[in-house]
Amino acid sequence: MEYLIGIQGPDFVLVAADNVAASSIIQMKHDYDKMFKLSEKILLLCVGEAGDTVQFAEYIQKNVQLYKMRNGYELSPAAAANFTRKNLADYLRSRTPYHVNLLLAGYDETDGPGLYYMDYLSALAKAPFAAHGYGAFLTLSILDRYYRPDLTREEAVDLLKKCLEELNKRFIMNLPSFTVRLIDKDGIHDMEKLPVAPGG
Amino acid sequence: MALQDVCGFLETLDDISPCTYLPNEMGYMWRTPFEFDGDSAFHFLFPPQQCSRKNRAPTLFSSTFSSLSPHQQPFQLSHGTTTLGFIFQDGVIAAADTRASCKGLICCPISQKIMPIHSHLVVNTSGSGADCMLWERILTREMRLYQLRHRKRLSVNGAAKLLSMMLHPFKGTDVCVAATLCGWDGEETQETLQSCMEIADVKEAVEQDSNVSAISDESAQGSVKMASINEQDEISKDTQALNPTVSNQNTKNALSTFGERSGPRVCYVCSDGLQLKGEIISVGSGSPYAYAVLDDGWRWGMTVDEAVALAREAVFRATHWDAYSGNNVDLFHITAHGWRRRDREDLKEEYYREREREKKKIKEREKERQKREGDELVEGEGDIYSVHCG
Numbered sequence: 164m165e166y167l168i169g170i171q172g173p174d175f176v177l178v179a180a181d182n183v184a185a186s187s188i189i190q191m192k193h194d195y196d197k198m199f200k201l202s203e204k205i206l207l208l209c210v211g212e213a214g215d216t217v218q219f220a221e222y223i224q225k226n227v228q229l230y231k232m233r234n235g236y237e238l239s240p241a242a243a244a245n246f247t248r249k250n251l252a253d254y255l256r257s258r259t260p261y262h263v264n265l266l267l268a269g270y271d272e273t274d275g276p277g278l279y280y281m282d283y284l285s286a287l288a289k290a291p292f293a294a295h296g297y298g299a300f301l302t303l304s305i306l307d308r309y310y311r312p313d314l315t316r317e318e319a320v321d322l323l324k325k326c327l328e329e330l331n332k333r334f335i336m337n338l339p340s341f342t343v344r345l346i347d348k349d350g351i352h353d354m355e356k357l358p359v360a361p362g363g
Numbered sequence: 364m365a366l367q368d369v370c371g372f373l374e375t376l377d378d379i380s381p382c383t384y385l386p387n388e389m390g391y392m393w394r395t396p397f398e399f400d401g402d403s404a405f406h407f408l409f410p411p412q413q414c415s416r417k418n419r420a421p422t423l424f425s426s427t428f429s430s431l432s433p434h435q436q437p438f439q440l441s442h443g444t445t446t447l448g449f450i451f452q453d454g455v456i457a458a459a460d461t462r463a464s465c466k467g468l469i470c471c472p473i474s475q476k477i478m479p480i481h482s483h484l485v486v487n488t489s490g491s492g493a494d495c496m497l498w499e500r501i502l503t504r505e506m507r508l509y510q511l512r513h514r515k516r517l518s519v520n521g522a523a524k525l526l527s528m529m530l531h532p533f534k535g536t537d538v539c540v541a542a543t544l545c546g547w548d549g550e551e552t553q554e555t556l557q558s559c560m561e562i563a564d565v566k567e568a569v570e571q572d573s574n575v576s577a578i579s580d581e582s583a584q585g586s587v588k589m590a591s592i593n594e595q596d597e598i599s600k601d602t603q604a605l606n607p608t609v610s611n612q613n614t615k616n617a618l619s620t621f622g623e624r625s626g627p628r629v630c631y632v633c634s635d636g637l638q639l640k641g642e643i644i645s646v647g648s649g650s651p652y653a654y655a656v657l658d659d660g661w662r663w664g665m666t667v668d669e670a671v672a673l674a675r676e677a678v679f680r681a682t683h684w685d686a687y688s689g690n691n692v693d694l695f696h697i698t699a700h701g702w703r704r705r706d707r708e709d710l711k712e713e714y715y716r717e718r719e720r721e722k723k724k725i726k727e728r729e730k731e732r733q734k735r736e737g738d739e740l741v742e743g744e745g746d747i748y749s750v751h752c753g
C-alpha cells in the first residue's frame with residue numbers, strides 16, 4: 164500500500180515517498196512524512212509494519228548522529244547503509260524482527276551520489292534506481308526503459324512524474340500526494356509535492 | 364468432540380503449527396480475525412485463548428467480528444467503539460460513545476472511554492478495556508513524575524512518544540490499546556495571557572447567535588450555553604474581569620503562538636506502534652462513519668458551538684450504523700484553561716428528535732409544493748384561455 168522510489172543521477176539522488184498513513188481501510192493522515200534525515204546528506208525512506216518503521220528508523224537516525232558527535236565527522240552513505248543492514252540482520256533472527264523496507268539515499272564527497280535498496284530480510288543492494296511497495300511492480304519497467312546514467316535533474320523529475328502517472332492510472336489504491344526530495348553536494352532539498360495541483 | 368469444541372481445544376493446536384511470523388506484504392496490514400467455532404454457544408464464557416499471534420485472541424471489551432460472521436471479513440476494524448478527537452481554533456474536542464461490548468453482548472452501556480490525565484490532557488481509549496485502564500494509569504504516573512522532575516508539563520507529542528515507547532516491548536502480544544491524546548500544550552507563564560483569550564472566546568461563544576448548522580438541536584445549545592455560563596462564572600470568580608477590548612488584542616498575540624510551543628494538539632498512539640499527530644483523529648469500528656461527518660464539517664475557524672455539534676453528530680451517526688457503538692456520548696472540550704466536561708447525553712433521544720425534525724421538514728416541503736402547484740394552476744388557466752381565444 165505504501166510506495167517509495169529513488170532515482171540516482173550523475174551528481175544527485177531524487178527520492179519520493181507517498182504521504183498516506185493508513186490504518187486498516189482508513190487513511191488517517193494525508194501528509195505523513197516517511198523520510199528520516201540521518202545526516203546533512205543522507206535520507207532514509209522507511210515503510211513497513213506500523214510501529215516498526217518509526218522505531219527502527221529513529222534508532223538508526225540517533226545512532227548515526229551519535230557517531231558524528233563521538234567522532235566529529237559524519238558517516239558516509241555506504242557506511243550508514245551497511246550499519247543499517249547489520250542492525251536489521253541482527254534483529255531478523257531475534258524474537259522481535261523488524262518488518263521494514265528501506266531506501267537509503269545519500270551524497271558522499273568522494274564517492275558521489277548513492278542509492279541503496281534494502282528489504283525486510285536485510286538484503287542490501289546499491290542500485291541506480293529502486294522502488295518499494297506494490298507500486299514498484301508497475302513502475303520498475305518504466306524506470307528500466309527511460310533511465311540513463313546521465314539524467315539531468317529535470318529529466319529525473321519528469322521520469323518520476325511518469326511513474327506517478329502510471330500509479331494513478333493503474334494502481335488500485337489512491338495515493339493522492341508524494342513528498343519529493345533531492346540530495347546533492349549542497350545537501351537535502353525539498354521539492355514541490357507531486358502531483359502538482361491543477362491550475363498551476 | 365462436543366467438549367473439544369466448547370473448550371476450543373483444537374483451535375489452540377492449529378495455532379501452533381503454521382509459521383510464527385508471516386512476512387507477507389498484505390499480512391501485516393490485514394490480518395484475518397481469529398476464527399472461533401461459531402457453533403459452540405458458550406465460548407464467550409471461557410477466558411480468551413492463550414495466543415501469541417498478533418491481533419488474534421479476542422479480549423474482553425474488544426470486538427472481533429469473527430465468531431458471528433459466517434465468512435471471512437475483508438478487513439478487521441477491531442475496537443468496538445467510536446472515539447474521536449479534533450483541534451480547532453478554540454481548543455480540542457474529544458468525544459466518544461459509552462458502549463463496552465464483548466462480541467454480541469453489551470458488557471456495559473455506561474462505560475467511560477475518555478479519561479483526564481491532567482488538567483490539560485485527556486485520553487480517548489479504545490481496545491481492550493483492562494489494557495486501557497492500566498495504561499492510562501501508567502501514563503498518568505509517568506507524566507506526573509516528569510512534571511515533578513522537570514517542573515513543566517510534558518507536551519502532548521511528548522506524552523504520545525512516551526506511551527509509544529512504553530508499549531513497544533509489548534508489540535506482538537495481546538495488549539490492545541489505541542489511545543488518542545487530546546490536549547493543550549502550553550507554558551505555565553502564559554497562563555494569564557491565555558486566560559484573557561479564554562474570557563474573550565467564552566464571551567463570544569455565549570453571545571454568538573445560534574448560527575450553527577441545522578444538525579444541532581435546542582438541547583445541545585442549551586447545555587453548551589449552560590456549560591459556557593458555568594465557566595464564565597468560574598472565570599469571574601477566579602480572575603478579575605478583564606476588559607474585552609484588551610483581551611481581543613491579546614487574542615491575536617496568543618493566536619500567533621499556535622503551532623509553535625502552545626496550542627491544541629491531538630495525537631494517536633496504538634499498541635502496534637503507529638503514532639500519528641493530526642487535526643482529526645477517529646478510532647474504532649465506528650470511525651469510518653465518524654470520519655465522513657467530520658471531514659464534511661470541520662473547519663479550523665469553527666466556533667465552540669459548531670465544534671460540539673459536529674462532534675455529537677459524528678458520534679451519533681456512527682452509533683446509528685455501527686452495532687458496537689451506542690448508548691450515550693461523552694464530550695470533553697480542552698482549552699488553554701483546562702478541560703471541561705459536557706453532560707453525558709443519551710443518543711436515543713437525539714434519534715427521536717431527528718425523526719421529528721424530518722417529519723416536520725417533509726410536511727413543510729409538502730405545503731410548499733402544494734402552494735406552488737396552486738400558483739401554477741392559477742397561471743395555467745390563464746394560458747388555456749388565451750389559447751382558446753387565439
